[in-house]
Amino acid sequence: MIRMLLRVLGRDYARPVRRTVALMTAAAVVEGLSYALLVPVLRALLADDPADARPWLGAFGAAVAAYAVLRYVSDLSGFRAGIALLRGVYHRFGDHLARLPIGWYGQDRVGEVSVLASRGVLQAMTVIVHLLGPFVFACVTPLTIVAVMFAFDWRMGLAALAAAPVVAAIQIRAGRSTAAADAERHERDRQATGRVIEYLQAQPVLRAGGRTTERFRLLDDSLRDVRRASRRTVLSALPATVGLAFTVQAMFTALLVLGAHLALGGHIGAAEVLAILVLAARCADPLLSLSHIGSQIRGARHELTRLEAVLRTEPLPEPDAPARPRDHGLRLESVTFAHGDRTVLDGLSLSVPEGRRLAVVGPSGAGKSTLLQLLARFHDVNGGAVRVGGVDVRDISTEELMSRIAIVFQDVYLFDGTIEENVRLGRPGAGRDEVRAAAAAARLDEVVDRLPAGWDTGVGEGGARLSGGERQRVSIARALLKDAPIVLLDEVTSALDPVNEAAVHDGIERLMAGRTVVMVAHRLRTVRRADRIAFLDGGRIAEEGGHEELLRRGGRYADYWNLATTTTAR
Incomplete structure (x- = not known):
């Protein structure tokens, strides 16, 4: 004993x-x-x-x-x-x-x-x-x-x-x-x-x-x-x-x-x-x-x-001699990943040059969120390689990798503290003016101004005292404060009302400016502004190209776009 x-x-x-x-x-x-x-x-x-x-x-x-x-x-x-x-x-x-x-x-x-x-x-x-x-x-x-x-x-x-x-x-x-x-x-x-x-x-x-x-x-x-x-x-x-x-x-x-x-x-x-x-x-x-x-x-x-x-459960291994990425470009090389008995990604390859935006679209269960998680090394791939700046993420220390990546999820979790404390998680050592500037860029200051306790307002466990759109603004302000060169976005506006969607969209545009971005998105205006679009289905890239190029092909993406346009019009 x-x-x-x-x-x-x-x-x-x-x-x-x-x-x-x-x-x-x-x-x-x-x-x-x-x-x-x-x-x-x-x-x-x-x-x-x-x-x-x-x-x-x-x-x-x-x-x-x-x-x-x-x-x-x-x-x-x-x-x-x-x-x-x-x-x-x-x-x-x-x-x-x-x-x-x-x-x-x-x-x-x-x-x-x-x-x-x-x-x-x-x-x-x-x-x-x-x-x-x-x-x-x-x-x-x-x-x-x-x-x-x-x-x-x-x-x-x-x-x-x-x-x-x-x-x-x-x-x-x-x-x-x-x-x-x-x-x-x-x-x-x-x-x-x-x-x-x-x-x-x-x-x-x-x-x-x-x-x-x-x-x-x-x-x-x-x-x-x-x-x-x-x-x-x-x-x-x-x-x-x-x-x-x-x-x-x-x-x-x-x-x-x-x-x-x-x-x-x-x-x-x-x-x-x-x-x-x-x-x-x-x-x-x-x-x-x-x-x-x-x-x-x-x-x-x-x-x-x-x-x-x-x-005794083994964490992801850390490299003995960590390498530093040369730049902030992203590449997936013949990536295979299985979750249990199900193959989620199967031989997937794509690249995102530094400073460019890639939108990933496709049906539910296609592996879109899993792709983002592999880029952040939430899992290790079963085959192939995920590279950041030409370096395999398994050869980069976790601290170094996460310092270069800001992630905004669809479901935002906030810790039971004040709004300011949750924003500061992006960079705990940031000054007061930097926190306020990030909040203003995410339009979080509008939320803070109408709360009785302002920045000292408690958000509750998981952020229960804030609405979904308000939680997203906190998350975006946190990512802006972190000021990471790589941004991963996972359907961040899919469940917001028009007012919050507009505010969050403005914050996201500021967050993406000048950074390498991979975003899982369904909103039409978000997808159109991407430099390239990858249509993912069954763990594989079914189509890849620019928005206009993919529409001219008349393939899977065009069908998806026409359906989304029709649904929005209704």
Whole structure:
């Protein structure tokens, strides 16, 4: 368990964890040894002169004080180590997620990452703070007490030690019997979390369909699965709990019978028997707690396993000797890319000279957005090469590549902060005048002027307090502030009203000026102003050329243009 924890966190955290374990072990040993002083204490108290017990009581008090100090220091070390580990794992987890390819973030990952980043990480990190100490004391203190029993009477010590392999076997058996149930419960938890998110996101659709009071069947089924899995987990752990309690009680009974037999035979005194029974009773409490502690540790171990699996997911490789692009031209050379079993792009080749504009059009599912993602290296191609300035993007460092590219997506996500903070994401070190100039160029200043809090207006999670057009203006202002030489646009005006479309279009024109641009677009005036147009269908370039040239050919693009013109006229 500790080894897995250190694998997840890295070797930098090995020292505080080992120090904490050593302190907890020392405190547990001192606790067990302090109980050994009960034997001379009881022997003196039951003798002719009870006053002889005073030195032993003093020694017992000193031992208890030493234990209290060690326990305090070990618990404090555990809390400090736990806080450091929690901070470390969150940083490592967040940094690793930021480096994973965008393709890794499928729909099935939403619930998994949500559970891991919240409850999963906290549960895994509670091992150090809340579970490690009780587990060490539950194991070490009874063993120390058994060693003390051996010192006073080997027969009583041997009888107590006989329970150790039985307790170990029960714990191992419990771990195996509950492993499958725990894994199923965690999987059901992950699915239920995903369903809850889906239910919340589906509210507009459900309400539009008149299903405002109807229960969401998929969510109900998922919650029922969680309840059934939780019941199976409890039932699978029940035999171990009962078996452990029975073993501890049987051990205590055996010691009682053996002690009585030895005392009646004159082999040991009544004081020794009483003291050993007190020691046995002190063994019982921590041993009985092993069942509950073991269950919690298995749950934490499962979360650590899932966390380790995510951390082992390989990010896109960084070049050993990064190259710098010569210019800002773009080229795709016989690019093949598959998503799962589906080939999205198949042998696609095209080029965009520096400072020119390429519009990519075509039917839904043709691979247009995927083409933009490959240019930004959100994925690595399966075949061929994507080049920026004549250099394969796999030979350019991620930081260098992203510094040269500004991306404006159709669906804009804003962080829960102010408008100014979201614009500054484009270039955090920009001055106030530069932020205002970028906002004015994107016509975002019109939005800011009519908001009560102005630039300090909170946008809400995802930008929920702004309209779609207002979010697009923030996104364009962010891209303008970044001032990157390459711009990728993904249908940024497809779902806007005429007023916002006009404002956003003006901002986009300023953004594209003098830059290398690849835009996925459906709006006619956007497509017409491109230097070249590529019609993409089935992962291949069906046609490529200028607007007028493609219209004269009368091919796929001409059909698309005529249909779009007719639809607009209506």
